[in-house]
Amino acid sequence: MNTSNNQEPIRDTEAFRDSIATVDKQGHRKWIFPKKPKGRYYNARTYLSWFLLAFLIIAPFIKVNGEQLLLFNILKRKFILFGIVFTPQDFHLFVFAMLIGIVFIILFTVVYGRVFCGWACPQTIFMEMVFRKIEYLIDGDASAQRKLAKAPWTTEKVIKRVLKHTIFFAIAVFITNIFLSYIIGMDELKRIISEPVSEHLGGFIAMLLFSGAFYFVFSWMREQVCIAVCPYGRLQGVMLDQNSIVVAYDFIRGEPRGKKRKKKVPDAVEASPLGDCIDCKLCVQVCPTGIDIRNGTQLECVNCTACIDACDAVMDKIDRPRGLIRYDSLKGIKEGQKTIFTGRVKAYTAVLTVLLIAVGVMFSFRTNVEAIISQVRGTKYQEVGENQISNIFMYDIVNKMGRTIPAELRIKDGLGKIDYIGSPLDSIYMPNVTGRFSVTVDKKNLKGRKTKLVLEVVSDGKVVTREKINFVGPYR
């Protein structure tokens, strides 16, 4: 509370920003017991979470061209995206993709706020759609949970706690193994699981430690991850502006808030001097981060939409239009704009689309086999008989297919003959093969001092890559 010159107290409307809802004045954690949400957004998020969870679990079992659909094997420096193998030689692509990704995330957040947090973030999905749902099943809704937390350690409480935390830990072990399959591969994971623990003791302990970390995150840390740990969450303050679309309370329509008298005549509510907010606080009770969205956009809000559903249900009951809390921008609410797809949103969306296309094009130009051909230093052309010239070259062929492939070299259109120096090239193994070869060309096919030839790497009858080489001959 501040004081004005004439000593009238002024309410500090931003005072709530001085503390976070989950910490009390003494600095102790305030445990949140959010009321179970229900409504159209919650249903949509549930269906989306089923799809995303199913994808997360099934993807490691799917193979494309003999390779796992997605793999991020940091230890072996092998990465597979939708069956395409990326090796350290593709590092430049990753750097470009990362840079575009950062720009994309910033632009996306500037326009659409934290929509990712509410709908697709693994933390939110596991917390709200898996662990919280199990908690509601075992402990009941918010009031029952609060009561149970305060209750003495009766048999019922012990059974509920043991059951809940055993299930939580089992899910944490499952999540760890699923994530592990994305790192070491599902085949390797299956092999390790089928062998005695004593043969993989170090790995087993690491797996238990990671499971413990997941269990800790979802049973104790919970919303604190979004509020205090997640770097994306911490950056919201600099990425959002008054045009960003967020979960927002329409204070123009809602204020002054207050209880409304029961309707005696049909237009009783409309005639009330109060706004549409009846101050029922249901939007606060469902919030998993414990905030009051009516105070305005806050760092803690993960845009989970639970408050939208809660308030829509209230509006239905009091015969007022839905959307007192809705997706909108601060500017949209202040100026009463009817659409959230303003010119600015459309322009930014167009830029985001261009960035996505740029990444797609960049990746489509990538080849599975790359050849670097260079003339051996210090060598000159050689006369072969009266009519032919030969040059010696080195090859370094990179294989990103994830397996050894049969291969041979040839000069396009039969313009030259290849002879290997040392062992002949018959296959290209991972990650690369090197060697030397000579190319012999009829003098009549030469076009001066330097003639451009095309070297083809052929595997199973198909050209897998081409490289231009400079063939050196005598001056004419």
Ligand code: SF4
């Ligand atoms: S749920 Fe809606 S009506 Fe109830 S307090 Fe929140 S904003 Fe007001």
Ligand code: SF4
């Ligand atoms: S304020 Fe609303 S959208 Fe934000 S976290 Fe709370 S319930 Fe979810």
